[in-house]
Amino acid sequence: MKNLTAFWNILLKDMRTYYLKPPNISWGIIFPLAWTAMFFIKSGAGRESLCDVLPGVVALSVLFGTTSLLSVTVTFEKRNRSFERLLLAPVPLNVLLLAKTGGAILFGAINAAVPLLMAVVITDLPDMSWGVVAATVLLIAVSSTFMGLFIAVSVSEVFEAQTFSNFFRFPMVFLCGLFFPVARLPALLKPVAYLLPLTYGADALHAEIRGAGTIPVWASLAALALFCAALFAVSLHQVKRKWIA
Amino acid sequence: MQPAIEAGGLVKRFGEKTAVAGIDFQVGSGEIFGFLGPNGAGKTTTINMLTGLARPDAGTIRIGGLDCTGNPKAAQHITGVVPDESNLYPELTGFENLCFCGALYGMRRSEREARAKELVEFFGIAEAAGRKFAACSKGMKRAVTIAASIMHRPPILFLDEPTTGIDVSAARQIRRFISGLREAGTTIFLTTHYIEEAERLCDRIAFIVSGRIVRTDSVTSLLQMVQGREVMDFALASGAVGLCERVATAFPQLQCQVMPGEIIRITSSAGRLRAGEIVRYLEDHGGQLLEARRVQNSLEEVFVRITGIEAGVMKNEKAGRGS
Numbered sequence: 001m002k003n004l005t006a007f008w009n010i011l012l013k014d015m016r017t018y019y020l021k022p023p024n025i026s027w028g029i030i031f032p033l034a035w036t037a038m039f040f041i042k043s044g045a046g047r048e049s050l051c052d053v054l055p056g057v058v059a060l061s062v063l064f065g066t067t068s069l070l071s072v073t074v075t076f077e078k079r080n081r082s083f084e085r086l087l088l089a090p091v092p093l094n095v096l097l098l099a100k101t102g103g104a105i106l107f108g109a110i111n112a113a114v115p116l117l118m119a120v121v122i123t124d125l126p127d128m129s130w131g132v133v134a135a136t137v138l139l140i141a142v143s144s145t146f147m148g149l150f151i152a153v154s155v156s157e158v159f160e161a162q163t164f165s166n167f168f169r170f171p172m173v174f175l176c177g178l179f180f181p182v183a184r185l186p187a188l189l190k191p192v193a194y195l196l197p198l199t200y201g202a203d204a205l206h207a208e209i210r211g212a213g214t215i216p217v218w219a220s221l222a223a224l225a226l227f228c229a230a231l232f233a234v235s236l237h238q239v240k241r242k243w244i245a
Numbered sequence: 246m247q248p249a250i251e252a253g254g255l256v257k258r259f260g261e262k263t264a265v266a267g268i269d270f271q272v273g274s275g276e277i278f279g280f281l282g283p284n285g286a287g288k289t290t291t292i293n294m295l296t297g298l299a300r301p302d303a304g305t306i307r308i309g310g311l312d313c314t315g316n317p318k319a320a321q322h323i324t325g326v327v328p329d330e331s332n333l334y335p336e337l338t339g340f341e342n343l344c345f346c347g348a349l350y351g352m353r354r355s356e357r358e359a360r361a362k363e364l365v366e367f368f369g370i371a372e373a374a375g376r377k378f379a380a381c382s383k384g385m386k387r388a389v390t391i392a393a394s395i396m397h398r399p400p401i402l403f404l405d406e407p408t409t410g411i412d413v414s415a416a417r418q419i420r421r422f423i424s425g426l427r428e429a430g431t432t433i434f435l436t437t438h439y440i441e442e443a444e445r446l447c448d449r450i451a452f453i454v455s456g457r458i459v460r461t462d463s464v465t466s467l468l469q470m471v472q473g474r475e476v477m478d479f480a481l482a483s484g485a486v487g488l489c490e491r492v493a494t495a496f497p498q499l500q501c502q503v504m505p506g507e508i509i510r511i512t513s514s515a516g517r518l519r520a521g522e523i524v525r526y527l528e529d530h531g532g533q534l535l536e537a538r539r540v541q542n543s544l545e546e547v548f549v550r551i552t553g554i555e556a557g558v559m560k561n562e563k564a565g566r567g568s
Contacts, residue, residue: 002351009348017336081332089349090321
């Protein structure tokens with residue numbers, strides 16, 4: 001019960017002080033709009049092709065929403081030493097890290113909901129399982145957030161968190177199958193694509209929204225879940241090694 | 246009675262450097278235990294190991310009878326920590342920070358709000374309570390940080406340099422809080438490099454230098470080391486170095502030392518120091534005496550005798566950090 005109180009209050013504080021600030025809310029709306037517009041301008045297609053761009057916009061909204069904020073907020077708290085306050089509390093480290101990442105996961109999921117809601121209003125979405133889409137979005141949000149956590153633990157300055165995030169994000173955006181199908185990537189890059197969590201998230205969204213997946217959805221979700229577990233375990237280990245050294 | 250804090254053979258290394266080199270001590274329940282030493286002596290590293298922010302390379306730690314060596318979380322529910330720099334959330338108000346810290350210890354909302362109000366009143370920090378922490382003065386921040394660390398009523402409190410970098414009146418107020426906590430039965434582990442602060446507040450003191458404890462004793466016992474000694478400072482307009490050598494030759498039973506600011510410090514280890522004789526000698530040999538004053542025996546003398554470190558060195562470090 002005490003851990004739950006601590007968990008809830010850490011989550012609530014982060015939502016209030018970081019994620020629900022007006023600039024972040026407007027960014028959460030503008031980001032998917034900008035990406036959608038960019039895809040339309042590039043393809044010259046009409047609104048009937050919205051479903052083609054939707055998986056990409058959803059995945060990118062989650063990826064950028066979660067990694068940008070989490071890596072920066074945790075690094076900021078580590079820098080001004082308020083993270084120490086959390087480490088000094090009798091809250092198990094895994095509960096603490098789940099609470100810290102909870103806000104970013106929710107923020108990422110809400111970011112994904114924006115383009116999905118827009119798509120519902122603008123066009124007729126094909127018959128799809130909303131449960132699977134929600135599970136995919138959640139798993140992309142969790143894996144991206146844990147990647148943000150890994151980045152935060154690996155750097156010491158806020159600006160480093162941003163640059164190091166891009167080191168992971170941009171290759172992932174280009175190799176995960178959102179812009180080019182993984183099958184069309186050069187032979188050398190194909191194995192790399194399958195080492196990225198977003199590849200599985202993007203494929204599951206393509207499968208559900210466009211019926212154009214290349215991997216069974218259950219396999220993509222399982223792969224995402226594995227990435228989540230591995231990234232969390234690595235981050236937990238790194239926090240113990242570097243921050244409680 | 247079981248000690249509140251026990252450390253046995255604690256070692257901490259950072260690469261090639263040994264920050265803490267096998268220290269042992271025990272802190273009794275309800276005691277204020279001072280950990281006194283210059284910057285880099287290993288004070289903060291020791292606190293970090295005791296509170297779970299650092300892992301010892303060797304040794305054992307027991308807090309409140311609980312073995313924390315391999316499990317630093319074991320005793321965190323009974324300890325409060327005031328770090329050397331305030332570590333609360335800049336974007337929350339003082340009151341919100343207090344409530345948030347209470348929540349970290351599992352306190353229910355009504356309970357933590359009532360406790361926060363009680364502490365705001367006790368510390369007299371109503372202004373800071375309603376203000377964003379980032380906008381508070383250093384003294385206010387310190388008071389709120391101490392209040393935050395005792396939200397959950399810990400029986401053991403670690404205070405790391407609590408008065409460093411704040412003004413005199415705020416420091417005095419914080420010393421009053423610390424005395425108040427002791428009266429309430431809290432065990433306090435206090436690190437400081439303010440010798441007079443340690444003397445005033447602590448029951449027992451450990452001197453730590455270069456990661457080693459060189460002496461642990463009660464303040465009373467430590468002060469007995471300098472009993473029977475008389476010390477006087479003679480402030481001159483100039484020429485203290487030359488005159489000091491001459492006084493030392495003329496009065497071989499006395500110890501003479503040049504202090505910063507053209508001051509000659511003369512110590513008589515046994516017997517009365519005859520100030521008149523020395524004043525006459527100094528004036529007869531061209532010294533222009535500005536002031537002569539008796540120096541009260543203090544822990545500072547003890548510290549210098551035990552560690553060989555001039556208290557002035559620590560004061561300069563302190564000024565450097567505070568600025």
